[in-house]
Amino acid sequence: MAGDEKRFKSAFDSLHALAYFAPEVDAALTGAGLRPGRMPYFAGRSAAMGAVGPEVVAATFYNFNPEVVARVIPRAWTLATPEQVLSARLDGVDRALTRLLGDHVKSDDVAEAADLAREATTGCSGEGRPLYAAHAGLGWPDQPHLVLWHAITLLREHRGDGHIAALVLNGLSGIEALVTHVATARGFTTATAKLTRGWSDEQWAAAEAGLADRGLLAPGDGLAEERGLTEEGVAVRDRVEIATEAAARGPWEHLGPERTSRLEELCRGLSRRVVEAGAFPDGVFNRRRT
Incomplete structure (x- = not known):
C-alpha cells in the first residue's frame, strides 16, 4: 500500500495546496486582520493549534527558519484570533474552489470524493501527530467541496507529521532535511529553498558543511544539487522515505485498495481541473516535500 499512497498523494496534493496560492484565501486572511506576506501562511496553517508561540x-512546520516564524508569530494572534483565522481560511478556500472548479464544484464526483476522503481519515491516528490532531479537532464543513478539502488537509498533515518523525529518527534537522532534499535534484533548488524557507547564506553553508563532515553530502564548492548526496546520504534519504510511507498507511489500509483507487481517480481529475484553471504559478508542483 505504501507505493499506492505515494502515488495517491500526487493526485490530491494540489486540492489542498491551492489554499497557499489562491488570492481568495490571502484576501480572506488579510481581511481578517493579518498582515500580507508570510503571516497568512503561518497563522492560517497553525491556527488549529490555538494561539501557540513561534x-x-x-x-511542527520543521524546515522553516525559526527566526522567520518569530517575525509573525505570535503577533498574528494580536491581529486576529485563531478562530477568526480558521473561519477566514475556510471562506477563502470556498471561494477559490468555487472559482477553480466552476459548475463542477457541485458535481457528483466532488461529493463522492468527499465521502471517500472523509472515510479515509477515520484510519488516521493522532498519536505523535500534533498538527494533524489539531486539525482533526475542528468541526467538519457542510458542503462537499469543503469536506473534501478538509479531509485532504487531515491526510496531508497526518503524513507530514509522520515525515517529520522520520527525519528526526534519521538525524536530520529542518535545514538539513531541506539541504539533502535539494541535493537529490528532484525538487527545490538551493536558491528557492533558501528564499521560501527563510535561511541565510551563512546558515545554509553551515548546514552543507555539517552534512559533508558527516559523509552525507558530497564534498566540493558547488551547489547542493550539483554536488549530490553520498552513498550514505542516499541511504538516509531512502530510510526517511520508507519510514514516511510506513507511517502513512493507516488511511489507505482502512479504505482498501478498490476505494483508494477510486478516490485517486476522482482526485486526479479534480486536481487537473484546478491546475488548468490557473491555481498555481508555473513550476510549483516541481517542488516536493523535504
Whole structure:
C-alpha cells in the first residue's frame, strides 16, 4: 500500500495546496486582520493549534527558519484570533474552489470524493501527530467541496507529521532535511529553498558543511544539487522515505485498495481541473516535500 499512497498523494496534493496560492484565501486572511506576506501562511496553517508561540509553529512546520516564524508569530494572534483565522481560511478556500472548479464544484464526483476522503481519515491516528490532531479537532464543513478539502488537509498533515518523525529518527534537522532534499535534484533548488524557507547564506553553508563532515553530502564548492548526496546520504534519504510511507498507511489500509483507487481517480481529475484553471504559478508542483 505504501507505493499506492505515494502515488495517491500526487493526485490530491494540489486540492489542498491551492489554499497557499489562491488570492481568495490571502484576501480572506488579510481581511481578517493579518498582515500580507508570510503571516497568512503561518497563522492560517497553525491556527488549529490555538494561539501557540513561534517555537511550536517552527517545530511542527520543521524546515522553516525559526527566526522567520518569530517575525509573525505570535503577533498574528494580536491581529486576529485563531478562530477568526480558521473561519477566514475556510471562506477563502470556498471561494477559490468555487472559482477553480466552476459548475463542477457541485458535481457528483466532488461529493463522492468527499465521502471517500472523509472515510479515509477515520484510519488516521493522532498519536505523535500534533498538527494533524489539531486539525482533526475542528468541526467538519457542510458542503462537499469543503469536506473534501478538509479531509485532504487531515491526510496531508497526518503524513507530514509522520515525515517529520522520520527525519528526526534519521538525524536530520529542518535545514538539513531541506539541504539533502535539494541535493537529490528532484525538487527545490538551493536558491528557492533558501528564499521560501527563510535561511541565510551563512546558515545554509553551515548546514552543507555539517552534512559533508558527516559523509552525507558530497564534498566540493558547488551547489547542493550539483554536488549530490553520498552513498550514505542516499541511504538516509531512502530510510526517511520508507519510514514516511510506513507511517502513512493507516488511511489507505482502512479504505482498501478498490476505494483508494477510486478516490485517486476522482482526485486526479479534480486536481487537473484546478491546475488548468490557473491555481498555481508555473513550476510549483516541481517542488516536493523535504
